Each structure stands twice: as C-alpha cells, then as structure tokens.
Amino acid sequence: MRYINKVDLLIIARNMSLLMIGIGLLCLVPIIVDLIFLEFNAISYLIPALISIFLGVIFAKAFGKYGDKRVRLKHTMMISSLSWLWACIVCASILYLVTGTGIIDCAFECMSALTGSGITIYADVEALPYSILFFRAFQQWIGGLGVVLIIISFVAKPGSASHKLYVSEAREDRIKPSTKATLKNTIIIYFIYTALGIALYILAGMPIFDAVCNTFSIISTGGMSIKNANIGFYQNDIIYFITMVLMVLGATSFLAHFYIIKTRGRSLIHDSQFQVMICLIAVTSMLIYFASNILPMDVLFTVVSAITTTGASIESSTVMGAWPSFVIFIIMMLMLIGGSTGSTVGAIKLNRVISFSRGIYRNLRQIISPRGAVIPNPKSKGKLDDKVATQSGNYITLYCLCIIFTWAAFCLYCHDPFNSLFFSMSMQGNIGLEIGQLSQTMEWPLKIIGMFNMWSGRLEIYPLLITFRAFFEIFKR
Numbered sequence: 001m002r003y004i005n006k007v008d009l010l011i012i013a014r015n016m017s018l019l020m021i022g023i024g025l026l027c028l029v030p031i032i033v034d035l036i037f038l039e040f041n042a043i044s045y046l047i048p049a050l051i052s053i054f055l056g057v058i059f060a061k062a063f064g065k066y067g068d069k070r071v072r073l074k075h076t077m078m079i080s081s082l083s084w085l086w087a088c089i090v091c092a093s094i095l096y097l098v099t100g101t102g103i104i105d106c107a108f109e110c111m112s113a114l115t116g117s118g119i120t121i122y123a124d125v126e127a128l129p130y131s132i133l134f135f136r137a138f139q140q141w142i143g144g145l146g147v148v149l150i151i152i153s154f155v156a157k158p159g160s161a162s163h164k165l166y167v168s169e170a171r172e173d174r175i176k177p178s179t180k181a182t183l184k185n186t187i188i189i190y191f192i193y194t195a196l197g198i199a200l201y202i203l204a205g206m207p208i209f210d211a212v213c214n215t216f217s218i219i220s221t222g223g224m225s226i227k228n229a230n231i232g233f234y235q236n237d238i239i240y241f242i243t244m245v246l247m248v249l250g251a252t253s254f255l256a257h258f259y260i261i262k263t264r265g266r267s268l269i270h271d272s273q274f275q276v277m278i279c280l281i282a283v284t285s286m287l288i289y290f291a292s293n294i295l296p297m298d299v300l301f302t303v304v305s306a307i308t309t310t311g312a313s314i315e316s317s318t319v320m321g322a323w324p325s326f327v328i329f330i331i332m333m334l335m336l337i338g339g340s341t342g343s344t345v346g347a348i349k350l351n352r353v354i355s356f357s358r359g360i361y362r363n364l365r366q367i368i369s370p371r372g373a374v375i376p377n378p379k380s381k382g383k384l385d386d387k388v389a390t391q392s393g394n395y396i397t398l399y400c401l402c403i404i405f406t407w408a409a410f411c412l413y414c415h416d417p418f419n420s421l422f423f424s425m426s427m428q429g430n431i432g433l434e435i436g437q438l439s440q441t442m443e444w445p446l447k448i449i450g451m452f453n454m455w456s457g458r459l460e461i462y463p464l465l466i467t468f469r470a471f472f473e474i475f476k477r
Contacts, residue, residue: 008470014060014063015071016082016083023086024053028049041098047093048093077463081459081466092110104447107447113139114140116222117431120136185258198212204238210226219246232315250339253341253342255342277350284307288330292323305433308338309430309431318437325418332421335433355388356389405449423439430457
C-alpha cells in the first residue's frame, strides 16, 4: 500500500509556496542593518531571498488548484519539516555569500539559530558583520515562535489547513477558538515581551544593538550570543537578572501568559508546568550550591539557562567543564526535561514528564492495590488519559534514542564520551550549552548528524519521520 502519491506531492508543493515567499521576505529584513552600518552586503541577502520568493510564486501559480481543502495532517507535517529545511538552506546561502564560510558550517550555524539551539561554529563571533549578528539573532527570534507559525499568521487563510500546520509545529494549546486568532494573540504576547526585554536591557546600560540582538536571542530561548563570552561579557548582575526573567518568560506557556491579566496572575501561579519549573530551579540551585564551590550567580544562571533550554551562559564552556561531575549531571537532567509545552523551549518538555510520571505512579498503585480496587487518577484536574501517558512515554523513548545514536557517532570519532553525551543532549534539546569545545572541533559528518538532531528536536521528531517515510515511498519500486 502506498501512503504518498503524486497528488500528495502537489498538495505539499502548493502549500509550501506561501512559506517560501514568507521565508524570502523575512530574509530581506537584515538589509536594514546592513545599510545602517554601511557593510554593503545587501546583494548577498537579496539574491537568495528573491530566489525563494520567485520559486514560491511559481509553485503557487503552477499548483494553485491543490489548495486548503485537500490538506491532511500528514501533508502539514511534511510541509512543516520541509519549510524548516528550506529556511535553513536559504539562510545558509546568505551566510555563505557574506562570510565565505564552508557551506556545511553555514547550514549548521543557521539550523542552530533557527531551531533555537544556539550552538555556533565561529570561535570569534565578534568579528562577524553587524548584519550577520543581527541575522543570527533574528533567525532565533523567528524560530522561537516557529517559522511556519509566523508566516501562516500573516498570509494563510483561516481554516483547517492553518490548524493542521499549527499542530504540525508541535503546538496544541489554543488561546482562542480559531487557530488564526490564537496565532494573532500569541504573536502580540511575543512582541510585548520582546519590547519589554529591549527596554530593560537598554535601561541596564546595554547598547541598543546589543539589547535588540540579545532580546531576540533570549526571549526565543535561543541563546546564540553576539559576544564571544555570551552574556558574561557584560559583567553586570542586573543584566543577568533581566536575562533570567526573559528566559523564564520564554519557557512558560503562551496560554498561561494570555490569562495573566484576566486572572491577576493566578493563571501563572496555578499552571502546573510553571510550578514544577520554579521548584526545579529552586531545588537544583540549592543542591548545586551546597555540593560545590561555584558562585551563587553562576549556579542560578546556569540552572535557569538549562531548564529553559536557552543555553545562554556567564561562564565559558571550559570553566563549566571543570565543574564537579555531579553538578554537570544535574544540569544534564534539567536539559533533558526542558520548560513548558506551548512555549519557545526544546527538550522533552514538562507536560510530558509530568504525564509520564503520573502514569508510572498510577501503574504502581494498580500493582500494589487489592484486586478489584478502583484506582483514583493522580491528576488533580480532569482525568489522566492512558493514551496521553503512553504517547509521552513513546516520545521520550524516541527522544532518548536520538541522543544515544548521536552519542555513539561522537564516540566513533574518538571524542570524550562524557563531553559527547552532554553535547548530544544539548543539540537534541535545542539548548546550546557546552562543557568543552566540540562545536569547534567536530567533523563534517557529525555536523550533519547534529543538524538532524536540532531539526528533529525542534519539530518533535514525528514530522521528520513522516517526511522520511514519504521519501522512502517515492523512491521505492
């Protein structure tokens, strides 16, 4: 039985067209910075952007009859996967034309930025042109909310296709009954927090360009900095606290943010994912502080950066690599868990961890309870669906398998096993923290594997599996 046919491919091509146009338009934005700083690289942005727009228009005209009514979830998952890949290709082309860096390195850098992973292949980012520094930050800001979601919120029509694209981007929570209204309100919240971050950074003494780029990077939980020393460059506790607040805001569900004013803050306090995140930050910070000699600010900042999957840092990766193994282990566990579902974070996400843990607890009670006893559900509100716990378990298994495969590949190339495991978790979780210099030394096959990790981690694996299954269908006899 064939699951993908010619009509499916035409539907995908037709609905990719708007996204290709949108990606091209977004790639024109850094030209403003290029003109301000007189760097004269505008043509390097213009050519790939116009190619993307031109191809999008051609697809829209050629396959116009394969519109929204035929779109199914399998189509939107493939559209989402291919759109992120196309965005990476276009952005990498720009980076290659401006900097002359190798194309694989450019693709890795752009995939890292778009997925909010924040891992950079550049040893000296401060040597890059201002327009490229802005471009990297802008990619993180767009990718934090979602490349597809940003574009469909402006250009797509309301309907089932928009909803399916929304779901394909690993989103489920709805602020409003319609997907279009949900996207509109989500973007408003995102803009408000972005403006707030820029204003706070400027008031703290940060230059305007730095404030814009750092806010884009932090609110999106991307963490890719414009400074070699990351946020540690500023040596300012006020900036550190602002950064931590922005990281927590970015890692909190947009649904909880939406109801903050209406409920006078109770939506945030009563949100189970937010409660668990704050408790984990408090408990692990205290645990690390008493188990080591690390400065309190270093501890708190790193813990917040790890669980929010931001990857921002105030200490270098070599300094962190010298921390006690127990401390690094705690950080790795936080990196594995991540922040709230429906936010900008990567990793497994708290809602899955909570559902999976409650499912285990319920099964344990079933085993030890007398025969015929009715086991009350451990979830405080509503019924914990066994299907939710099972799906959470399945995803966690797939997620860990991706990490193990990448870890094995790094070990095959004789990299340090402990550093390799940490870095594999960092890429799969779209985090960006390091305890060594693997991003500067890894071989090109590992960079390709790393791109897959970041791509699959951002889309939560299933859309990529469906896309690969579709390509297998196309090329098999």
